[in-house]
Amino acid sequence: MSVLSFLGGLTFPRGIEPPGRKDQTRKQAIRRLSFAPRMVLPLTQHFGRPARPLVTRGQEVVRGEPIAEADGWPSVPIHAPVTGTVEGIELMPTARGPKTEAILLRTAPGDSQVVRWSRERTLEALSGEELVEAIRDAGIVGQGGASFPTHLKFAVPEGYTVDTLVVNGCECEPFLSADHRLMVEATDSIIDGVRLAMRAVGAPEAVIGVEDNKPDAVAALQAAVAGEDAIRVVQLKSKYPQGSEKMLIKALLDREVPSGGLPYEIGAVVNNIGTMAQLGYLLPRGEGLIERVITVAGPGVERPGNYRVPVGTPLRYLLEEVGFEGDDPSRIILGGPMMGNTVAFLDVPITKGVSGVLVLPEGAGDESEQPPTQPCIRCGRCVEVCPVGLNPAELGRLAAKRQYAVMEERFHLNDCFECGCCSYVCPSNIPLVQYFRIAKSLNWERAS
Ligand code: SF4
Ligand code: SF4
Incomplete structure (x- = not known):
């Protein structure tokens, strides 16, 4: 030890x-969220290749049934979170940014929504x-x-x-x-x-x-x-x-x-x-992943708690169900406050990887309300907290000079996993982790 x-x-x-x-x-014990009237299932809600649809418009599906198959090894299938009807396969906004293809399911009204599909397997023999x-x-x-x-x-x-x-x-x-x-x-x-x-x-x-x-x-x-x-x-x-x-x-x-x-x-x-x-x-x-538990918290949420949420539930529906009446997407973070991401629209679905929905106080997402960024005072706090032993202050200086390649070659930028500790402690409010995200994605684009 x-x-x-x-x-x-x-x-x-x-x-x-x-x-x-x-x-x-x-x-608070886990509660079940009610089923939204319409579910949105992006074919890309995982790292890897998008899943391939197995259903067509107008097709009826039962809860738990595979509706998209894995496209090769680096991919996973998608299962129907509700019994209902396929409305179509369309480009839809996602929390990740650009629109991606998604299967739209109309939930069967009045259905008990028990899982009706499973695959027989003897696990002990595998x-x-x-x-x-x-x-x-x-x-x-x-x-x-x-x-x-x-x-x-x-x-x-x-x-x-x-x-x-x-x-x-x-x-x-x-x-x-x-x-x-x-x-x-x-x-x-x-x-x-x-x-x-x-x-x-x-x-x-x-x-x-x-x-x-x-x-x-x-x-x-x-x-x-x-x-x-x-x-x-x-x-x-x-x-x-x-x-x-x-x-x-x-x-x-x-x-x-x-x-x-x-x-x-x-x-x-x-x-x-x-x-x-x-x-x-x-x-x-023998069932597939169709729902997950999510924390919903923050000011303005009337019924905060931990909810069992069907994958594909629209964020707007979830927020209404927990009694949040705001309409400003910049107040909403998917995930936690340190590593989560704000959303561009409320009309995005909850996908398999969303662990939390955090509502920020009013005005928190407004850039004009943020404290101004000041010059680095070389206090060294960011270096003291970086868990992988990087020098965020030096990386920040290089980012300001757009020396992105040097950040990677000499200062191990790729070891940064964007935890945000450096930004959190910086008394000059330098958005270090945002700089590093941009630098990494530009380096990646340059290399590909
Ligand atoms: S965001 Fe990157 S540089 Fe900053 S503390 Fe975390 S790992 Fe270190
Ligand atoms: S914490 Fe901020 S001010 Fe202090 S050395 Fe790091 S970048 Fe500079």
Whole structure:
């Protein structure tokens, strides 16, 4: 055990400790959101190739039925979140920006909306590889926000061995508490999912990291694995961005992922707790991913809480259902306040990777209300908090001079995972993380 555990809790070096602000939702049991009259299912709601539609306009579908298939290995299928009728396949706005093709489903009025489709399978008989395929067939993507297909993470390249499955139960972003509620309410599904994931990647051990601001979640998980040596539940000091892969591996295993490398290179695969809950619930039933739990919080939300939301539910419908009456998209963030993104329109759907809907105070999205950016005073705070040991001040100076290639070649810009710690602490309000996002995307465009 790391010496850090004797100095106030196991964790990773640097990072920040923003106020948790989870009280609005963390004690509220998960509720089901009602079914919207019309669902919008983008064919691209995951990293990789878009899914291919299996349905045509006018076709009737049942809840759970595949409506789009994976287009090759780096892709996942999409399942109908409601029983209803296909209205068409059209270009629709998404939270990611440009319009993309989406299947539009009209929800059957008055239907009980029970799941009516499943695939028969004997899970016990499947090899690790077959399990990975079953995970792809279920359309599972990472539930922490990145929407990376889970089967791609589990397909460990030849020549590598994974000894530990690392499970992220940190939920270190302020406001979000959906994972917390899952750990308390869906403990058995999570542990079933962990066991399946261990088989899929061939890991003999698993460790679940949970921050110390969720003692009830730690207790529930520890009770569920009592007497099971292969799965450990470890309490970590609450700190941001502990949920990111490299930080979590450092905190739990005291190993470092090399610059530009991936966790399997040091014997680990990392997954989110919500992904484990999906895996443990869906695979034994032979069902696909059609809904997820989302935290809805912030001022002006009359009924904040954690909601089980069908994938494809329009954001505008969800906001109306929780009693938010505003109409300003710049107040809405999908995900948490540190790594989430604002939306351009309210008419975008909730997709598989959306972990939260955060409503900001009035005027918060208005740029004219933001404190002005001042020159860098070389205080060094950004360097002190960067969890991957970069020099954000120097990177910021280079970004201002548009020396994007130098940022990458000499200052490891690509190791920046856009956690926002540097921007958070900067007394000059320099939007460092925005600079780095722009620089990375320009470098990427230049290289492709
Ligand atoms: S946004 Fe990038 S540079 Fe800034 S603290 Fe996070 S990893 Fe470091
Ligand atoms: S925190 Fe801001 S002001 Fe301080 S060194 Fe970094 S960029 Fe400069």
